[in-house]
Amino acid sequence: MSTHRRIDVSARGPVTVVQIVDKKILDESAIQEMGSEILGLIEQDGRRSLALDFSHVEYLSSAALGKLITLDRKMKGHQGRLSLCSIRPEILEVFKITKLNKVFDIRKDVAEAVAALDA
Amino acid sequence: MGTKTNGWHKELHLPSERGASRHIMEELLDQLATHGWPQSDVFAIHLAAEEAITNAIVHGNKLDESKTVHVVCRVSSQMVRIEVADQGPGFDPKSIPDCTLEERLDVPNGRGVMLMRSFMTRLEYNTTGNRVLMEKQRDPAADAAAE
Numbered sequence: 015m016s017t018h019r020r021i022d023v024s025a026r027g028p029v030t031v032v033q034i035v036d037k038k039i040l041d042e043s044a045i046q047e048m049g050s051e052i053l054g055l056i057e058q059d060g061r062r063s064l065a066l067d068f069s070h071v072e073y074l075s076s077a078a079l080g081k082l083i084t085l086d087r088k089m090k091g092h093q094g095r096l097s098l099c100s101i102r103p104e105i106l107e108v109f110k111i112t113k114l115n116k117v118f119d120i121r122k123d124v125a126e127a128v129a130a131l132d133a
Numbered sequence: 134m135g136t137k138t139n140g141w142h143k144e145l146h147l148p149s150e151r152g153a154s155r156h157i158m159e160e161l162l163d164q165l166a167t168h169g170w171p172q173s174d175v176f177a178i179h180l181a182a183e184e185a186i187t188n189a190i191v192h193g194n195k196l197d198e199s200k201t202v203h204v205v206c207r208v209s210s211q212m213v214r215i216e217v218a219d220q221g222p223g224f225d226p227k228s229i230p231d232c233t234l235e236e237r238l239d240v241p242n243g244r245g246v247m248l249m250r251s252f253m254t255r256l257e258y259n260t261t262g263n264r265v266l267m268e269k270q271r272d273p274a275a276d277a278a279a280e
Binding site for chain 2: 040041042043073075076077079080081083084086087103104108111112113114116117
């Protein structure tokens, strides 16, 4: 069992719920660490349905968006599915402005993300 | 530094290292709260300032320890003005591809300047492209929405 610093991982049936711990996804080293931990779930642990829970996240930078895009690509490369959920309105606006709401599967909350991924 | 009535003003030089903006950002966020800016505007200004300083440190000065980033912040109850200048050769902001084009949506980088422009009332680069001036006017609609 690996230890994570940037994420909390739990299982809801076949879906892995990944709660991002940090309030601000900002610092380059923290972004890399978070990315590595999630990538480990995909590549080492073979998880193929991930719900990324943003309920703790109050702020993210464009570098964090870049990391999410990279993770989404990796997941799609493994024929897996990644959903983002519980995103506060200000951050959702960032996804809309950049049109990344077209790239990511964005759900209202964990329950909706789990239901979509388990369908 | 001024009072709430006169507004707040801060000018400093940051080292060209990652995380160098931490203290000035904390101070800026405190001042936005002191001057009663609504949460949505605080988020916008935070994002724009952070992106501008990170760009200056990483892309402008290329993390060169011999170079600094000059930051000037002014906060009043109606206006925020932030200037960020690096010591790099500059760039042409018009050369940044539109990140919202269908074929560029999954490119991981190149969104910082676009977000700064979207979230601030005014954003201008000098002709060299190594100094950016950003302003945010208080939006009465955001205040009304926050009530």
